[in-house]
Amino acid sequence: MKRTKKERQRLLTETIEDNPFVTDEQLASQFGVSVQTIRLDRMELSIPELRERIKGVAAQNYENEVKSLPLDEVIGEIIDIELDQRALSIFDVKEEHVFQRNGIARGHHLFAQANSLAVAVINDELALTVKSNVVFVKPVKAGDRVITKATVRGKNSEKNRTYIEVVSTVNNETVFKGEFEMYHTKGSGDNHEASN
Amino acid sequence: MKRTKKERQRLLTETIEDNPFVTDEQLASQFGVSVQTIRLDRMELSIPELRERIKGVAAQNYENEVKSLPLDEVIGEIIDIELDQRALSIFDVKEEHVFQRNGIARGHHLFAQANSLAVAVINDELALTVKSNVVFVKPVKAGDRVITKATVRGKNSEKNRTYIEVVSTVNNETVFKGEFEMYHTKGSGDNHEASN
DNA sequence: CTGGTATTAGTACCAAGTGCTAAAAAAACT
DNA sequence: AGTTTTTTTAGCACTTGGTACTAATACCAG
Known part of the structure; x- marks a missing residue:
């Protein structure tokens, strides 16, 4: 399953985009590398941590909600x-x-x-x-x-x-x-x- | 600002519904009570913690997203x-x-x-x-x-x-x-x- | 063999909690 | 007032999913 760093990072980006709810630990085991490697990868790709990702998704949603509710959908x-x-x-x-x-x-x-x-x-x-x-x-x-x-x-x-x-x-x-x-x-x- | 427990809990529910991104600490200072009191209130009202709330909002959003893509076809x-x-x-x-x-x-x-x-x-x-x-x-x-x-x-x-x-x-x-x-x-x- | 990149390990620390125990404080009876 | 009950506060250990940083390996190329 081992490919280059580049390939892993490409897949990492994809995976996280696909499911932002995944933790570093899960990613580590999925790619057969250590958690630290995943962290380094995220840094390089400037992908924020799980909670920030989730918060981002939630904030989007929230904005949409407060925008669409008062406007009566x-x-x-x-x-x-x-x-x-x-x-x-x-x-x-x-x-x-x-x-x-x-x-x-x-x-x-x-x-x-x-x-x-x-x-x-x-x-x-x-x-x-x-x-x-x-x-x-x-x-x-x-x-x-x-x-x-x-x-x-x-x-x-x-x-x-x-x-x-x-x-x-x-x-x-x-x-x-x-x-x-x-x-x-x-x-x-x-x-x-x-x-x- | 002090009202009964009931009143506070009513307001608490409202506040959180209004803005799920608020922490216990913020709530505590807002209502002039201790963080623990807020925690107790949340327990009684079975309001989940900040992160779970956010995750919930995000998950909704996420579902909508994956729902609206095939919904596109x-x-x-x-x-x-x-x-x-x-x-x-x-x-x-x-x-x-x-x-x-x-x-x-x-x-x-x-x-x-x-x-x-x-x-x-x-x-x-x-x-x-x-x-x-x-x-x-x-x-x-x-x-x-x-x-x-x-x-x-x-x-x-x-x-x-x-x-x-x-x-x-x-x-x-x-x-x-x-x-x-x-x-x-x-x-x-x-x-x-x-x-x- | 020597560098440089890549990976792993380990430690301390943080936020925002839970869970639990215990003690004060306030309110409610009787 | 005295006692009971409810409410509030405090404190500590522990949890997740991290960050920040240091240090040690591993690997690969020239």
Whole structure:
């Protein structure tokens, strides 16, 4: 199993990336070297110790959490909102959002951004999507910053519906547009159950 | 600042929930009690120590990560597929897919399942969604198993389009349906760029 | 054989704890 | 007030998963 130092370090990096929860001891036995060697390797590669790694992962998660909870679980980041009028969000397309094959964003991410923005713009405890028509106008690639704007186009108070138009652009070019019909529970704080 | 033990423990729980990265020492000075008291409190409330808390947060994150990667390929699990004809997938709705407020699944997850099934059923290297009309017929809750069926309804070879109908059911009741117009690159391995 | 790199060993020390015992202090009865 | 109970504090040994540092080997090349 013994290979060069370089090879071991390559594998080490990989292993830790793969599972940041592994201890030096486990790594040592896995590579058939001493714990000290692993430590030296980590130093050279400037890989932090287990706890720091875990803390890092946790901190990331935590940031995401505090970012997504107050925003009521929105895909993308809301940068401007006028309830019952319009809302704006940005969403940075990353590698994980695209087809590996061609680097084009998967449709459901754009839909998700639009849909959650439509939910957010509604001035109510909760809103559900009833219907939507969407058009994927132009492919979106990794690295693109998608700016999505939701505009309330109409309301039907009797039916508790709001009609929203959503347009997403990248560099001022429309990449996605859609209409959303949303159901909501009218009065804020109203505990009305969604129509079952 | 001194209140009863109960009150302190209530606040303690809150504080830790709010920021799991806080040490006993910090808590002690914050509440003006000794570290030991904090430890006792944690025992009684069965709140784990800092490192375990952090590990927990990190593990969650990690799960999400490894969950969202395959989640990138296809949302839901494909259980049957006849290329260019039909496909069937199941998707178990979990807590993380619903609005906390009312336990109803967020629309984009259902859309994602439908959309990725539409992509999958197409017998081509790649397919992109051009348009879709969807209807959220009935709320879906955590714990529901959504069975989604995609059926190819038509093709337009000149325009490289395929029209797909998708219906999702829970316990044989329709919860979602949609039509998807898909663009694809006909020949397999064709490196044709999507209309730019 | 002599250098230089690589590896291993060993020690002291740290953070943030657990587990346990014991003693004070405060609160609650009777 | 006197006693019992609860709550709080203190102290010590021990644990994990390390860091920092020193020193000894091992190995490989010229």
